[in-house]
Amino acid sequence: MYAVLHPPDFAAQAAAHERPGLRKRPFALLDGEPPEDTVFAANHAARSIGVLVGMTRLQAATFPGLVCLPRVVEHENAAQDTLHTIACSFSPRIECVQDHPATYALDVRGMNTLHGDVSQLANKLRRRVMASGYLVNVAIAQNYHTALCMAYGRTGISVVPPGFEASALGQLPLSVLNLEPSHEEIFHSWGIRTCAELAAISETDLIARIGQAGKRLHALARGESPHLMFPIEPSFEAGLVERMNLDFPVEILESLLFLLSRMTDELLERVRAKARAISSLRVILHLDNGKQHERIVRPALPLQDTPTLLKLLQLDLEAHPPSAAILGLELHGQSAQPHRAQHGLFLPQAPEPGRLEVLLARLRKLLGEQHAGSPELLDDHRPNAFRVVPFGPPPPAKSEPRRLSVPTALRVYRPPQAIGVVLTNGAPSRILWNGLKYLVREIAGPWRVSGQWWTEAGWCREEWDVRLAIDTAECVCRIAFDPRSRCWYVQGTYD
Amino acid sequence: MVVPQRPDCKLSRLSLAALRSAVESPSPLELFTWVTFALFSLILVFMASAARLRLEVEATLANRVPAALSLKVKQSPELFPTGIGQIDRALGGGIPRGSITEISGAASTGKTSFGLATVAAITQTGAACAWVDVSDSLSPESAAAANVVLKRLLWLRATAERKQKVTEKPWSRLEQALKATDLLLQAGGFSAVVLDMSDVLPRHTMRIPLATWYRLRLSAEQARTALIFLTQSPCAGSCAALSLRCQPAETAPFNRNGETALFEQQRYVLTRERNRNESVLHKKPPMRAEWAAETLWTRVR
Numbered sequence: 067m068y069a070v071l072h073p074p075d076f077a078a079q080a081a082a083h084e085r086p087g088l089r090k091r092p093f094a095l096l097d098g099e100p101p102e103d104t105v106f107a108a109n110h111a112a113r114s115i116g117v118l119v120g121m122t123r124l125q126a127a128t129f130p131g132l133v134c135l136p137r138v139v140e141h142e143n144a145a146q147d148t149l150h151t152i153a154c155s156f157s158p159r160i161e162c163v164q165d166h167p168a169t170y171a172l173d174v175r176g177m178n179t180l181h182g183d184v185s186q187l188a189n190k191l192r193r194r195v196m197a198s199g200y201l202v203n204v205a206i207a208q209n210y211h212t213a214l215c216m217a218y219g220r221t222g223i224s225v226v227p228p229g230f231e232a233s234a235l236g237q238l239p240l241s242v243l244n245l246e247p248s249h250e251e252i253f254h255s256w257g258i259r260t261c262a263e264l265a266a267i268s269e270t271d272l273i274a275r276i277g278q279a280g281k282r283l284h285a286l287a288r289g290e291s292p293h294l295m296f297p298i299e300p301s302f303e304a305g306l307v308e309r310m311n312l313d314f315p316v317e318i319l320e321s322l323l324f325l326l327s328r329m330t331d332e333l334l335e336r337v338r339a340k341a342r343a344i345s346s347l348r349v350i351l352h353l354d355n356g357k358q359h360e361r362i363v364r365p366a367l368p369l370q371d372t373p374t375l376l377k378l379l380q381l382d383l384e385a386h387p388p389s390a391a392i393l394g395l396e397l398h399g400q401s402a403q404p405h406r407a408q409h410g411l412f413l414p415q416a417p418e419p420g421r422l423e424v425l426l427a428r429l430r431k432l433l434g435e436q437h438a439g440s441p442e443l444l445d446d447h448r449p450n451a452f453r454v455v456p457f458g459p460p461p462p463a464k465s466e467p468r469r470l471s472v473p474t475a476l477r478v479y480r481p482p483q484a485i486g487v488v489l490t491n492g493a494p495s496r497i498l499w500n501g502l503k504y505l506v507r508e509i510a511g512p513w514r515v516s517g518q519w520w521t522e523a524g525w526c527r528e529e530w531d532v533r534l535a536i537d538t539a540e541c542v543c544r545i546a547f548d549p550r551s552r553c554w555y556v557q558g559t560y561d
Numbered sequence: 562m563v564v565p566q567r568p569d570c571k572l573s574r575l576s577l578a579a580l581r582s583a584v585e586s587p588s589p590l591e592l593f594t595w596v597t598f599a600l601f602s603l604i605l606v607f608m609a610s611a612a613r614l615r616l617e618v619e620a621t622l623a624n625r626v627p628a629a630l631s632l633k634v635k636q637s638p639e640l641f642p643t644g645i646g647q648i649d650r651a652l653g654g655g656i657p658r659g660s661i662t663e664i665s666g667a668a669s670t671g672k673t674s675f676g677l678a679t680v681a682a683i684t685q686t687g688a689a690c691a692w693v694d695v696s697d698s699l700s701p702e703s704a705a706a707a708n709v710v711l712k713r714l715l716w717l718r719a720t721a722e723r724k725q726k727v728t729e730k731p732w733s734r735l736e737q738a739l740k741a742t743d744l745l746l747q748a749g750g751f752s753a754v755v756l757d758m759s760d761v762l763p764r765h766t767m768r769i770p771l772a773t774w775y776r777l778r779l780s781a782e783q784a785r786t787a788l789i790f791l792t793q794s795p796c797a798g799s800c801a802a803l804s805l806r807c808q809p810a811e812t813a814p815f816n817r818n819g820e821t822a823l824f825e826q827q828r829y830v831l832t833r834e835r836n837r838n839e840s841v842l843h844k845k846p847p848m849r850a851e852w853a854a855e856t857l858w859t860r861v862r
Binding site: 413414415416417418421422424425429432433434437438439440441442449450452454457458459460462471472473474475476477478479480492508509510511512531533539540541542543558559560561 | 691
């Protein structure tokens with residue numbers, strides 16, 4: 067059984083609800099950019115004096131006593147929200163009808179235990195809507211389209227017993243079927259005014275004259291048109307929220323983890339029911355000083371594992387603790403398809419994704435955010451230009467080793483170490499470094515490098531490769547001279 | 562249960578007779594001879610009893626624990642090639658997996674080049690590696706030049722006391738690095754972990770308790786990870802399965818063929834000081850391998 071809730075002249079009702087003084091006066095709502103705005107809706111009193119939808123502002127102004135108002139969409143949205151809430155309280159399965167705003171179809175099958183039989187339900191529904199300040203038509207029928215047509219065409223409550231759809235629709239005008247203008251004209255020329263007259267025509271003849279649309283209209287007029295209901299479902303992602311308010315402020319993080327564990331479990335249960343996993347968790351802590359502390363934990367791969375997620379939350383909150391005691395907490399989840407990987411017996415060793423996440427979180431806590439990750443070279447001429455990206459090894463795959471000579475590795479000093487240099491014929495001959503005097507045995511250079519000279523971050527230096535000797539030990543270093551600061555420093559040691 | 566005839570009864574009787582003779586013997590020399598003979602006989606008795614007892618225990622527990630009291634036969638470890646042919650030949654294939662390999666040497670002796678070449682060879686097989694950098698001195702450019710697959714390399718940089726020189730008081734950095742290494746080995750999944758302590762003075766590394774190295778050795782064994790230490794002087798002691806010493810080879814002078822001198826290559830010598838994976842019977846003398854590392858611009862030329 068379907069119950070249809072249809073507020074006639076919805077826009078006018080919504081406007082009158084906001085301005086109760088207009089209820090007994092003729093008024094019209096104008097929509098569009100002035101001066102080209104036209105009448106969008108009018109109340110019954112305005113229509114009775116001849117106001118039509120689509121009239122221009124000037125035409126509407128010719129009617130004495132007519133109040134012209136601009137359309138306010140926010141009022142209509144507020145009214146629709148009210149009706150939506152009422153419809154939801156009568157059935158869990160509701161569908162919003164596309165053609166008419168704020169018209170809802172409710173699946174009321176099995177609701178008799180809560181609201182009585184269908185007549186009682188229709189009365190309750192109408193009274194509830196009227197109590198909120200709106201006038202609606204309510205129709206209940208076995209067939210969805212029959213209930214819809216009855217709600218459009220009959221004022222008040224209409225209950226159609228099963229099997230009497232055609233007779234109930236018979237007296238209604240054809241306009242309830244939402245005809246196309248061409249079909250309306252055809253039926254008008256044929257002298258067909260009601261649904262009963264349309265239903266009396268042979269289906270084959272109707273199809274022969276107006277095509278396949280005739281089949282649908284014939285079924286609608288007879289109350290036999292099928293319908294597949296698409297009930298409105300709350301957004302799954304928006305529902306992945308857990309909130310908890312505490313009776314007294316909590317300062318210790320460990321005690322908070324018990325609550326977070328329970329909340330994470332709740333979220334994971336919902337996510338697992340949809341065969342999904344959690345891709346990120348957003349924790350909002352409401353603090354004692356009125357502020358909010360927000361942290362986002364985003365594992366590299368979607369997880370379905372409470373201990374891992376909880377450990378990540380714990381490590382993140384320990385690394386970034388809140389500034390005051392906690393009064394309430396919210397946990398927002400985001401779901402994604404779970405990670406699936408094809409494992410093999412002969413693949414190389416690789417860290418397990420779940421354990422790797424926890425490991426990286428621990429390492430970030432120990433060393434700092436930017437000190438645990440994979441190096442990535444930047445497309446820059448500046449020596450030693452790199453950035454650290456989160457470590458996420460690609461799936462194990464063997465690559466062909468390139469046979470190249472072993473390069474000499476440079477051990478870099480961060481920051482470069484300042485040194486004293488004795489120059490002979492413009493080249494370094496002795497170096498004072500860490501309080502020790504080194505003799506320059508061999509030298510190659512200078513290699514002049516510069517970049518970004520067109521910006522303030524420009525750099526310039528002269529680099530030398532030197533073999534330094536002290537006593538019996540030798541080492542090969544790269545030293546550099548910065549002409550801007552007139553300073554010598556060691557960039558690194560070849561090792 | 563029927564107790565079988567003990568085969569060492571004759572020996573026991575013999576030793577008792579020897580003791581009796583010792584008590585009855587008049588001269589000290591005879592007394593000493595008889596006592597020595599009696600003690601030797603008793604030792605033989607105990608050894609025979611212990612062997613019999615061991616067999617009985619093992620037979621009883623055979624269903625649950627096979628060879629409960631027998632020594633485990635040591636398997637030769639899996640080896641990771643280092644990517645440097647001369648060194649692989651000297652080491653018999655590469656560095657061992659699941660053990661500690663210690664590479665020691667002064668500055669400019671090729672430790673880092675050797676470590677990067679090894680990591681490159683491992684990452685190219687598709688495995689993941691980690692580089693724990695005590696002094697934050699790894700050059701990503703050098704790593705990329707050594708063909709390390711950077712996406713498979715986890716680089717951990719110790720951050721404490723950034724204003725101080727590493728050589729002054731490296732305790733916090735060392736502590737961070739050791740903790741990070743411990744975490745890596747516990748998590749598992751890394752084929753090789755390099756603990757780079759090249760810039761830490763020997764007097765500091767020597768003060769790390771031996772228990773730390775024992776713990777790391779056990780963790781590496783369980784995680785089947787090759788743990789590589791780069792140090793100035795050996796510090797892990799007997800925990801290191803393979804101990805290598807890096808030294809500079811004969812100095813290759815800068816190339817002066819062009820208009821200006823050019824640093825082209827550095828020659829190194831690697832000496833194998835200890836390999837605990839060798840059998841005692843087939844122990845080889847220390848082996849040396851000479852190898853060279855070239856600068857990047859040499860490739861271009």
